[in-house]
Amino acid sequence: MAFYGFNDKRERVVKASRDITMNSKKVIFQVHRIGKHNKEQVLEKADKDLQAVRDQHVSRLVKELNGTDFWKLRRAYSPGVQEYVEAATFCKFCRSGTLLNLDEINTTFLQLSDPSIEPLQINILDYLLGLADLTGELMRLAISRISDGELDFADKICRFVRDLHRELTILVPDMDESHDMKTKMDTMLQSVMKIENACFSVHVRGSEYIPLLGSDDPSYPLIGVPDVEL
Amino acid sequence: MKAFRSAYGAIIRPTTLNPNSSPHFSFSLFYLPKPFAISASLTSNFSANHSLNSSFSSTPSMADSGNPSPFDGTLETQFGNFRTQLDESGNLRERIRNVALEIESVTRLMHANLLLVHQSRPVTEVLEKAKSQISVLREHFSRLAEIIRESPGQYYRYHNDWRSETQTVVSLLAFMHWLETGNLLLHLEAQEKLGLDTPDFGLDVEDYLVGICFMSNELPRYVVNRVTYGDYDCPRKVLSFLTDLHAAFRMLNLRNDFLRKKFDGMKYDLKRVEEVYYDVKIRGLADTGDSKGDQGIQGQA
Numbered sequence: 161m162a163f164y165g166f167n168d169k170r171e172r173v174v175k176a177s178r179d180i181t182m183n184s185k186k187v188i189f190q191v192h193r194i195g196k197h198n199k200e201q202v203l204e205k206a207d208k209d210l211q212a213v214r215d216q217h218v219s220r221l222v223k224e225l226n227g228t229d230f231w232k233l234r235r236a237y238s239p240g241v242q243e244y245v246e247a248a249t250f251c252k253f254c255r256s257g258t259l260l261n262l263d264e265i266n267t268t269f270l271q272l273s274d275p276s277i278e279p280l281q282i283n284i285l286d287y288l289l290g291l292a293d294l295t296g297e298l299m300r301l302a303i304s305r306i307s308d309g310e311l312d313f314a315d316k317i318c319r320f321v322r323d324l325h326r327e328l329t330i331l332v333p334d335m336d337e338s339h340d341m342k343t344k345m346d347t348m349l350q351s352v353m354k355i356e357n358a359c360f361s362v363h364v365r366g367s368e369y370i371p372l373l374g375s376d377d378p379s380y381p382l383i384g385v386p387d388v389e390l
Numbered sequence: 391m392k393a394f395r396s397a398y399g400a401i402i403r404p405t406t407l408n409p410n411s412s413p414h415f416s417f418s419l420f421y422l423p424k425p426f427a428i429s430a431s432l433t434s435n436f437s438a439n440h441s442l443n444s445s446f447s448s449t450p451s452m453a454d455s456g457n458p459s460p461f462d463g464t465l466e467t468q469f470g471n472f473r474t475q476l477d478e479s480g481n482l483r484e485r486i487r488n489v490a491l492e493i494e495s496v497t498r499l500m501h502a503n504l505l506l507v508h509q510s511r512p513v514t515e516v517l518e519k520a521k522s523q524i525s526v527l528r529e530h531f532s533r534l535a536e537i538i539r540e541s542p543g544q545y546y547r548y549h550n551d552w553r554s555e556t557q558t559v560v561s562l563l564a565f566m567h568w569l570e571t572g573n574l575l576l577h578l579e580a581q582e583k584l585g586l587d588t589p590d591f592g593l594d595v596e597d598y599l600v601g602i603c604f605m606s607n608e609l610p611r612y613v614v615n616r617v618t619y620g621d622y623d624c625p626r627k628v629l630s631f632l633t634d635l636h637a638a639f640r641m642l643n644l645r646n647d648f649l650r651k652k653f654d655g656m657k658y659d660l661k662r663v664e665e666v667y668y669d670v671k672i673r674g675l676a677d678t679g680d681s682k683g684d685q686g687i688q689g690q691a
Contacts, residue, residue, distance in 0.1 A: 319509065326505045330498055353611060356508075360614045364669045 177240030245290025560601025603652035
């Protein structure tokens with residue numbers, strides 16, 4: 161009987177994980193709506209949505225997992241947790257340009273359940289896998305920022321992603337089941353290079369850009385051109 | 391394929407007297423040219439018959455001693471010997487793999503360090519850190535050489551176990567050398583750096599060449615990032631280096647193998663660098679130069 165009970169539990173964990181994935185994705189899409197002038201509102205809504213994911217779905221997961229070995233059910237909840245990591249770090253980066261640490265995420269999880277229940281703590285592997293996915297989102301963001309003229313932001317993303325890629329290069333072979341991560345690393349390098357190429361293009365072709373009418377942004381892409389004639 | 395196989399089986403079968411041995415022969419000889427295969431199967435038939443006869447002749451004396459099978463003693467010792475031999479080579483391989491893993495983790499650190507050139511950190515600083523690892527690599531390679539010396543003349547038996555690691559090592563060393571001097575790291579120089587200039591344990595030329603191809607893969611990214619940081623002379627240098635390198639590789643007659651594939655990839659690196667050079671040149675950026683221009687590569691490519 162205990163066996164069937166466990167299977168049911170696994171099913172519920174999978175369901176919770178899927179809900180986390182779905183709603184974290186929505187948060188990510190919300191962050192992508194960021195523009196030059198609406199940064200605050202967009203991120204505020206994203207933070208609120210993320211809080212909702214924690215309250216509604218992650219807390220459910222914590223309750224289900226209570227009393228079982230986290231590692232035993234890891235495959236059932238890992239995708240959701242990874243997606244959550246992706247969303248949370250994405251929000252944080254857009255706000256402050258820094259990386260949300262694993263400890264910080266785990267601290268926010270502590271409040272989700274009463275102290276009698278063992279709190280869910282994300283393991284290093286899921287955190288790193290989530291970070292690997294984060295670069296894909298950052299690449300998209302960088303491209304859209306460049307087309308919006310926010311070159312400094314794109315440059316910041318570029319440096320951040322490069323650092324992330326470099327740090328992960330050192331870690332990857334030491335991870336359990338590193339094969340999965342290796343393919344993610346290849347994609348990650350592609351993302352890094354896409355951002356770099358985009359930054360390169362605006363930099364070099366800066367002379368061909370004409371500032372939008374009414375734009376008084378002095379940082380507009382006219383760098384790298386010795387004599388600007390408009 | 392299948393038809394040929396069954397047809398061939400038909401050829402083989404009449405010549406084989408022992409029905410039990412025929413599947414083995416036809417399978418193992420399947421890839422050989424026909425005439426040779428048949429003659430080989432004939433000879434092996436002969437030898438099989440021969441040993442059968444000889445075993446019959448020796449049967450009475452063995453039967454006296456109460457031993458049911460005449461093969462027992464020799465068979466067991468033969469396979470016993472095989473086991474010890476394979477055990478030994480397995481152990482050796484395991485030790486080689488351990489050293490290779492250590493080499494891999496050193497190269498990983500070096501690589502992560504060299505990635506900093508894409509962030510336009512000063513080249514000298516980046517190189518210094520990476521260079522400090524070379525002596526560690528030397529140590530590992532000398533340990534590898536010692537292990538290989540234990541079974542002389544079998545370098546290529548174990549070669550695969552440290553091959554890809556060595557290729558990465560070469561690519562990193564070559565990239566560092568190029569950053570420093572603007573020239574290609576020569577095979578002899580690479581051997582010297584790694585302490586592989588002994589007669590019995592050297593750097594395989596093919597591994598060296600693959601490593602050079604790997605290095606070329608890194609160059610387009612380097613050029614793109616240098617230009618983004620304002621070094622407009624870099625594409626010219628890289629382009630002239632890569633053009634020469636590609637021309638040199640074209641002189642080689644390559645087999646259709648991994649190296650060939652890597653070499654084929656090199657033209658895309660060249661193409662990308664050409665594009666960057668074109669982009670910079672057509673906008674008049676290349677000629678104006680920049681104060682940071684010589685920061686990247688000290689020597690002339």
